[in-house]
Structures are given as structure tokens and as C-alpha cells.
Amino acid sequence: MKEPAVHLESDVDASLVTLTVDGAWDRALWKQTTERLNKCLAEHPEALIVDLSWLDDPGAVSAPTWMAAQRKAAAMTPPVQLALCIPPDLPLADRMQRLGARHYLPVYARVRQARVAIAGRLPLTERLKATLPPEPDSPSIARNLVSDACLAWDRVELLHPSRAVMSELVTNAIEHARTEATVVVSLRGAGVHLSVADGVTAPPRLLRMSRVRRDQPLDEHGWGLHMVDALAVAWGSLPTSTGKVVWATLQPPATHKRQPRNGTPRLPSSVRNDGPTGPR
Structure with a gap:
């Protein structure tokens, strides 16, 4: 049986980062994912794509984690563009489409589509x-x-x-x-x-x-x-x-507002305390 994994990969200029979550959604994977989300947002990229194509979450119970990450990304200065990649046949895709429409969290079927869409929304940076x-x-x-x-x-x-x-x-x-x-x-x-x-x-x-x-x-x-x-x-x-x-x-x-060393920003308490079986 394949072990759950969370993989982080950046572009060479650290402007766009892709986080891939692979495995069955349980408390261990939730904890690992939250830690990686914290690290990624601490790096403050221009955009973050969360690839959930290989996430096994038939009950869509991971939804609060992605919504909390979106709130944190949007609150940063400047905001971090966040997008999800979920195949449309998965239950999580339907739930995140409904939740994301109210909170400006786009959902795409493939990473390639997300990259193209996000590139069009990013400001023209010198x-x-x-x-x-x-x-x-x-x-x-x-x-x-x-x-x-x-x-x-x-x-x-x-x-x-x-x-x-x-x-x-x-x-x-x-x-x-x-x-x-x-x-x-x-x-x-x-x-x-x-x-x-x-x-x-x-x-x-x-x-x-x-x-x-x-x-x-x-x-x-x-x-x-x-x-x-x-x-x-x-x-x-x-x-x-x-x-x-x-x-x-x-x-x-x-x-100049120096970022804290030896630690990273934490996601909201609703994510830290709910875990993989939090409120739907």
C-alpha cells in the first residue's frame, strides 16, 4: 500500500509553488499537509496551486483545510493567489466548487489549466x-x-x-x-x-x-x-x-517588518483543531 505523501515544488524564481497531496485523507495526512501549507505560505510565493488529483477523500471532509488556506493566502500582503486542482468526477470537486464560488477559490481539473489561469491573473512584475x-x-x-x-x-x-x-x-x-x-x-x-x-x-x-x-x-x-x-x-x-x-x-x-525566525505562520485555529473530520 502506498504511503500518503505531500510534495512541494517551486518554479526557479519561487513565484509559483505547487503542493501535491497524495493518499487517503486521515489525521496523519491532515497534519503533514497543514505543516507543508504553513511552510509554503511562509515563503510567500506569488501563487500556490494545491493539486488534489490523487487525494482519496470520498466524504470531502478535507474541505475546511483548503478554505482556511485560502483565507490565510488572501489575507497576506500582497495576497497569494491560491487555486485547487481536483478531477471533476470526485466528490471533493463538487463541494469545493460550491464553497469556492463564494470565497474566490478557483477549482481546475488539471494543474496545467491552473497554471495558465493563474499566470493571467498575476500582476506584471518587473x-x-x-x-x-x-x-x-x-x-x-x-x-x-x-x-x-x-x-x-x-x-x-x-x-x-x-x-x-x-x-x-x-x-x-x-x-x-x-x-x-x-x-x-x-x-x-x-x-x-x-x-x-x-x-x-x-x-x-x-x-x-x-x-x-x-x-x-x-x-x-x-x-x-x-x-x-x-x-x-x-x-x-x-x-x-x-x-x-x-x-x-x-x-x-x-x-521593514521582519518575519519571525525558527517558525512559520500558522493556519487558523479552525484548521489546527478540527483535523480531518472537522465540520463539513
Whole structure:
């Protein structure tokens, strides 16, 4: 018997994420799904597609989970576009069509249809993109891309911190992934969104810094991500079809609201407490 699974996959610029739920809906799968939804919304993509094509839920009891996720996505600033993919012959499709029509939660038969529809609803975002080899001059090229973006979009106050963050993300990809990297700089409201996608699945980790010892050389290994953590209002990583994407968002000081570390936003209590057999 196949084990239930929840799979998360992002585009290379972390703008659209697909979450696939596979298996029989029970408390264990509900808990796993809720945790992944929390993680995904904490990453604050532009859009989230929840693929329920392989979910076994004949009683449609999972409906409150998807409605709660939609409410949370809509309440974020800027809102996250959320869509469901459910084959029309499943009982859950009929129930979500009725519920979603009142709460602006679209339901599609296939992921491909959802991607096309969502792409048409997303705002036209300014983006600069480059594909860089794992070579020593790639961080410099990425920094210049950030400079061009910040000057073109009148985000001069973010130019130097964004260059520093992008440099560390690209350097980290070169040192650890050693694969070609896709670098994207996007305009996100008053701030900028940086992403670096590489060909290795292992996510980056914040390392505990070594203690300074008298008469010993300073070990600077691991300082890069600590600087990213200090300069960005939020940062993280998501799996992609070919590896992972590491992203960071920077905002001007006047709008700087730092996201909490070592935790993610939680879904509303109605989802946390109801479980897979909550109110229908």
C-alpha cells in the first residue's frame, strides 16, 4: 500500500509553488499537509496551486483545510493567489466548487489549466534574470544585475544590501552546489525579491558560528547566510524539479517588518483543531 505523501515544488524564481497531496485523507495526512501549507505560505510565493488529483477523500471532509488556506493566502500582503486542482468526477470537486464560488477559490481539473489561469491573473512584475555558470566571476555578474534592477526601479536604498545578499546566495551556490544557477531579481511592492536556483536539493543551513579564540585564526565559514539573515526581512528555500531555489526579500527601512525566525505562520485555529473530520 502506498504511503500518503505531500510534495512541494517551486518554479526557479519561487513565484509559483505547487503542493501535491497524495493518499487517503486521515489525521496523519491532515497534519503533514497543514505543516507543508504553513511552510509554503511562509515563503510567500506569488501563487500556490494545491493539486488534489490523487487525494482519496470520498466524504470531502478535507474541505475546511483548503478554505482556511485560502483565507490565510488572501489575507497576506500582497495576497497569494491560491487555486485547487481536483478531477471533476470526485466528490471533493463538487463541494469545493460550491464553497469556492463564494470565497474566490478557483477549482481546475488539471494543474496545467491552473497554471495558465493563474499566470493571467498575476500582476506584471518587473524581473531581471540571468543564468550563470559555477565560476568565480558569477557573484560579480549577479551583483551588477541587482544594481541595474535597483536603479531602474528607483530602489536605491536597497542597492547595497541587495547586492550583498545576492552575492552570498550565488557564492553559496557555487561553493556547495557547483552547478549552473538561475538568478532572478523581482520587484515586490516597495522591496525587491532575490532568488538563486541551483541543481542540488539540499537546503542551505545557518551554521553556529565558532567562538573567537585568542591566538587562533578566525573561522569565517558560515558567515554568509548569517548576513543574509540579518539583511533580509525573510528568506528561505524551496525544492524545484531540478534542485532548489534559495530566495530572500528585502524592504526599505520604513516598511521593514521582519518575519519571525525558527517558525512559520500558522493556519487558523479552525484548521489546527478540527483535523480531518472537522465540520463539513
